[in-house]
Amino acid sequence: MPYKLLKQRINTNFSRIVKPFKNRSAFAEWTERPDYIIETALDFSDVNLESAQAVYNVIFDDAQIAVEIRLMQSTHYTSYCFDLFLVLRYDELNSATASVIAHYDARLEALRRQYNGDWIIGDGDLTLSALM
Numbered sequence: 001m002p003y004k005l006l007k008q009r010i011n012t013n014f015s016r017i018v019k020p021f022k023n024r025s026a027f028a029e030w031t032e033r034p035d036y037i038i039e040t041a042l043d044f045s046d047v048n049l050e051s052a053q054a055v056y057n058v059i060f061d062d063a064q065i066a067v068e069i070r071l072m073q074s075t076h077y078t079s080y081c082f083d084l085f086l087v088l089r090y091d092e093l094n095s096a097t098a099s100v101i102a103h104y105d106a107r108l109e110a111l112r113r114q115y116n117g118d119w120i121i122g123d124g125d126l127t128l129s130a131l132m
Contacts, residue, residue, distance in 0.1 A: 009120075012082070020111065
């Protein structure tokens, strides 16, 4: 099954970064398309700082997509920086699927800007002094 991987590095604590993805209603609000989520395959019921995962199945602009959300702590120096991965799995890449990918990419960018502003955190920034 083909997929598209989207990633952002977010400078915030765990409870804030997991909040938009914690359950179906929170995820629906974050996507700004609440009526498109058809199933929660896996939610963040048992999460930890090292890695957390949730999966939601959605129908969005005539494209059925599994949205897998993975959170990983970016560095061991602090618990205030997370790598957020969205893995979008779909049957075929067409205009509807491309529209969904663009929508999730824009939502992920908006989340990054909400916490980081214009700062795009690079690997060289993963020090305690830079992140505090």
